[in-house]
Amino acid sequence: MTSIVSISEIAFLIGDPARTNMLFCLQTSEMASAADLTRAAGVAPSTASEHLAKLTQAGLITATQMGRHRYFALASPQVAELLDGMDALASKLAPNGPPSLRNDQAALHARTCGDHLAGHIGVALTQSLLANGHIRQNGNTLTLSRSGRALLHDLDVPLDPLTQSPRRLLSLCHDWSEDAFHLGGGLGGALLQTFLARDWMRRPKGRTFVDITPKGRTILRKAFGINANAPASG
Amino acid sequence: MTSIVSISEIAFLIGDPARTNMLFCLQTSEMASAADLTRAAGVAPSTASEHLAKLTQAGLITATQMGRHRYFALASPQVAELLDGMDALASKLAPNGPPSLRNDQAALHARTCGDHLAGHIGVALTQSLLANGHIRQNGNTLTLSRSGRALLHDLDVPLDPLTQSPRRLLSLCHDWSEDAFHLGGGLGGALLQTFLARDWMRRPKGRTFVDITPKGRTILRKAFGINANAPASG
DNA sequence: ATCACATTTCGGCTATGACCGAAACATGAC
DNA sequence: GTCATGTTTCGGTCATAGCCGAAATGTGAT
Numbered sequence: 001m002t003s004i005v006s007i008s009e010i011a012f013l014i015g016d017p018a019r020t021n022m023l024f025c026l027q028t029s030e031m032a033s034a035a036d037l038t039r040a041a042g043v044a045p046s047t048a049s050e051h052l053a054k055l056t057q058a059g060l061i062t063a064t065q066m067g068r069h070r071y072f073a074l075a076s077p078q079v080a081e082l083l084d085g086m087d088a089l090a091s092k093l094a095p096n097g098p099p100s101l102r103n104d105q106a107a108l109h110a111r112t113c114g115d116h117l118a119g120h121i122g123v124a125l126t127q128s129l130l131a132n133g134h135i136r137q138n139g140n141t142l143t144l145s146r147s148g149r150a151l152l153h154d155l156d157v158p159l160d161p162l163t164q165s166p167r168r169l170l171s172l173c174h175d176w177s178e179d180a181f182h183l184g185g186g187l188g189g190a191l192l193q194t195f196l197a198r199d200w201m202r203r204p205k206g207r208t209f210v211d212i213t214p215k216g217r218t219i220l221r222k223a224f225g226i227n228a229n230a231p232a233s234g
Numbered sequence: 235m236t237s238i239v240s241i242s243e244i245a246f247l248i249g250d251p252a253r254t255n256m257l258f259c260l261q262t263s264e265m266a267s268a269a270d271l272t273r274a275a276g277v278a279p280s281t282a283s284e285h286l287a288k289l290t291q292a293g294l295i296t297a298t299q300m301g302r303h304r305y306f307a308l309a310s311p312q313v314a315e316l317l318d319g320m321d322a323l324a325s326k327l328a329p330n331g332p333p334s335l336r337n338d339q340a341a342l343h344a345r346t347c348g349d350h351l352a353g354h355i356g357v358a359l360t361q362s363l364l365a366n367g368h369i370r371q372n373g374n375t376l377t378l379s380r381s382g383r384a385l386l387h388d389l390d391v392p393l394d395p396l397t398q399s400p401r402r403l404l405s406l407c408h409d410w411s412e413d414a415f416h417l418g419g420g421l422g423g424a425l426l427q428t429f430l431a432r433d434w435m436r437r438p439k440g441r442t443f444v445d446i447t448p449k450g451r452t453i454l455r456k457a458f459g460i461n462a463n464a465p466a467s468g
Numbered sequence: 469a470t471c472a473c474a475t476t477t478c479g480g481c482t483a484t485g486a487c488c489g490a491a492a493c494a495t496g497a498c
Numbered sequence: 499g500t501c502a503t504g505t506t507t508c509g510g511t512c513a514t515a516g517c518c519g520a521a522a523t524g525t526g527a528t
Binding site for chain 3: 033034035038045046048049050052053067068069070
């Protein structure tokens with residue numbers, strides 16, 4: 001039952017590339033489905049399932065069934081801290097190695113966090129929605145306003161399937177790179193999905209960030225007042 | 235040459251029991267020969283040698299030849315911190331597992347973190363040094379004041395070798411058990427070394443904490459105003 | 469009930485890493 | 499020089515984890 005006995009077992013679990021990818025995907029997302037993580041890991045669903053089972057059994061991640069999906073999350077902030085520490089050490093040991101997520105400008109600019117947008121753009125989008133009253137925040141509860149519904153209608157974001165889903169429609173998720181919050185939940189997912197479908201953004205295969213197309217830039221500016229130019233390079 | 239590429243490689247290296255034993259041996263001993271570590275790992279010398287080569291090449295530990303021995307040490311305080319974090323997580327995940335550092339009163343009271351003091355006493359010592367102006371904190375930089383130098387002189391802590399070493403003299407290191415900071419760096423190491431040499435503290439063989447002798451209690455109270463009684467047992 | 473989709477279980481293949489013992493290579497002691 | 503000691507390299511064995519595809523399970527939609 002109780003499974004983790006030693007430090008080496010934890011390290012062993014983290015020490016597989018597929019699992020590392022999953023964990024780092026979860027680090028930036030409050031929740032991700034098994035399918036999301038399968039994509040993140042770059043392995044077959046069956047293989048991903050095995051990895052997830054191990055991580056869950058060890059207590060590094062938690063799983064909650066929602067409908068026919070299973071959503072995973074890091075089990076505790078300590079796990080995130082540990083991953084963070086490893087990331088820091090890794091980039092210290094290999095300063096000329098591949099850019100880690102933490103130092104990757106593209107990723108910091110428009111990361112994906114599970115199935116929704118994060119990073120600079122994710123936060124800006126969220127703040128725009130709040131500032132314009134499309135989403136209202138009362139204490140811990142978030143509501144979609146009438147104007148918000150109208151906006152989503154204009155953008156052709158299908159809302160009905162979301163409200164029927166057991167998944168929370170709106171939730172804020174802490175963004176480590178911006179030290180702010182970005183929109184998660186069903187709507188966060190639907191927005192990114194729409195952006196990708198309309199070719200406003202593109203996700204490089206297997207990466208955890210998106211590139212914003214010129215068309216996307218225009219939309220972001222018009223609809224949300226966001227200047228989505230590439231991260232400052234000068 | 236440059237070897238570590240990713241987080242999973244670091245975790246992979248730590249994720250082998252033999253190597254974990256070696257690393258944790260180094261965490262408490264600052265220097266150990268290949269033979270020591272072979273014993274710690276519980277494998278054949280040839281096998282141990284392979285492990286040490288990998289750890290060294292990855293930059294997790296450093297090796298220095300001395301005579302016909304080779305002495306190893308953790309490459310940086312960050313490595314020690316990482317091991318500490320893993321230990322903390324491991325004991326959290328296996329609360330009914332073998333008694334871990336985290337639940338060990340003696341350890342929480344006066345842990346060692348790498349080569350320096352941590353836990354309740356480590357934090358108290360650090361706060362005393364700061365409160366009395368022996369160490370001054372300006373933003374992120376720490377400086378040893380004139381009174382601090384005098385104190386170290388009184389305690390017969392050799393300072394010259396430290397200032398010449400490439401290692402940072404002063405650094406604060408987050409203490410998970412106290413949720414505060416304790417003194418690391420070269421001075422942190424030198425202090426503990428002095429305490430042990432003067433028999434103010436004793437480290438049980440192979441453990442990662444120290445016991446404070448009556449003599450040590452007196453010194454801590456006089457020099458630092460610290461009440462170093464055993465942890466509250468009632 | 470039937471279908472579609474998300475996830476898990478199973479069987480089997482393959483690669484790799486941990487391990488040891490024997491031998492080689494140092495280095496210091498004599 | 500020879501010897502003993504500490505450490506590394508080499509050759510070969512063995513166990514196991516990762517991987518996949520196919521089939522099974524379970525859940526929600528129709």
